[in-house]
Amino acid sequence: YVLQLTKPLDEILEDMKATAQVEENKPFGEDFIFDSWLSDTNKKLIQNTYGTGYYYLQDIDGDGNPDDKEESGDTNPYIGKPELEEVYDVDTTVKGKVFIHELAGTGHKAQLVDKEGTVLAEKTIAPNEKDGAPISDTVEFEFTGVDSSKLIAKDELKIQIVSPGFDKPEEGSTVIKESPKAVDKQTVVVGFKPDAKESIRNNKNLPEDAEYSWKTEPDTSNVTDSTKGIVTVKIGNRTFDVDVEFAVKASQAMENDATYVPITTTPETTVQSGKPTFDKPDVPLAKDAFSISDVY
Incomplete structure (x- = not known):
């Protein structure tokens, strides 16, 4: 005879696993009693043909698909959901x-x-x-x-x-998740301390609870074309070390001590005149010493 279930077998399995509080991807097997009737060629139930029976519903690999369904040859009943x-x-x-x-x-x-x-x-x-x-x-x-x-x-x-x-x-x-990415090489002024979070260009795309810190701070104490640092970004149980690079320019001329060639005049008076000599070389000014990162 034809047995018509009230809903698909995998949905019955899901309900039974939930009732038994079986965790996802865990093996399961349990029999249950079912009621049944014979049906005619139009799939109508025939009165006075009521019967009951037992059915053992099993999901031996825990993938949520009944073994009877998997054994049809589509998927392996002994391999779970990866x-x-x-x-x-x-x-x-x-x-x-x-x-x-x-x-x-x-x-x-x-x-x-x-x-x-x-x-x-x-x-x-x-x-x-x-x-x-x-x-x-x-x-x-x-x-x-x-x-x-x-x-x-x-x-x-x-x-x-x-x-x-x-x-x-x-x-x-x-x-696939997005990992932290460094900002493109930026120019800062001598003594500037870059912010670890702002040194990650896609920080707005990362989780709000991501943590940012300097593993190695860039040395911005002197003028240089390149100084590097490492930002550590912690996202959940993952840690990323991101290399960042900066160029450092002076923001103003550095203080110099000047000496002058003395000149003696008549009457005898000594004055400082002529071209001074500085104890430090000239330092070029940065063209873009400051940059605007955002507008509020």
């Missing part, structure tokens, strides 16, 4: 994790995929082992040597687990 840790547009190492059942076997490939469908990195993964035998557990993995130029802030980045013999991979995704 996850990625935070990814920033400067990262060359990307970490992830996925639940793998002990019966999953080997030969699974974890792939990092950009929004265009290009595989950026790949590695083989297998169930964890204990005492030489596979166990059902969360498997952690990482991709190294990732080309960070392919990681564009605000783009979607996918992680997929491809299993032999299954048509579709298990998939997860995250949005």
Whole structure:
């Protein structure tokens, strides 16, 4: 006979997991009683055909899809939904994790995929082992040597687990985050102390609770074409060290002590005259000694 569920099987699974307070991506299995009737060719229930039964609903990999649905051949019922840790547009190492059942076997490939469908990195993964035998557990993995130029802030980045013999991979995704960027080289005056936050040009795009500090302050005590500093930016549990560069110009002529060639006149009087000699060389003035960063 035809059994018509009141709603899709995966929604029933979701409700049952919520009732049982089972965390997302955790294995689940439970039987439940159902009521049923026979139906005619028009999918109308036939009276006096009422019956009850038991059904064991299982999600052995915790991915939110019932195993009966996955066993149709689309996705692997022994591989959960993969996850990625935070990814920033400067990262060359990307970490992830996925639940793998002990019966999953080997030969699974974890792939990092950009929004265009290009595989950026790949590695083989297998169930964890204990005492030489596979166990059902969360498997952690990482991709190294990732080309960070392919990681564009605000783009979607996918992680997929491809299993032999299954048509579709298990998939997860995250949005690539924007990392702190240094201001372009600026000119400041001697003695000026640049602000750490304002030395990050995209600070308005970063989280409000981001923390900014000087790891190495730029030396602006002398005129120079280049002095460098390092700003440390802390965002959550991530820390970024950003190199910044400044040119330093004088804001006014430096104080000089002058000496003069004495001249003796008649009657005998000594005066200071002639061209003075300074104890320091002339210092050029900065053309743009000050700049306006904002208008209020």
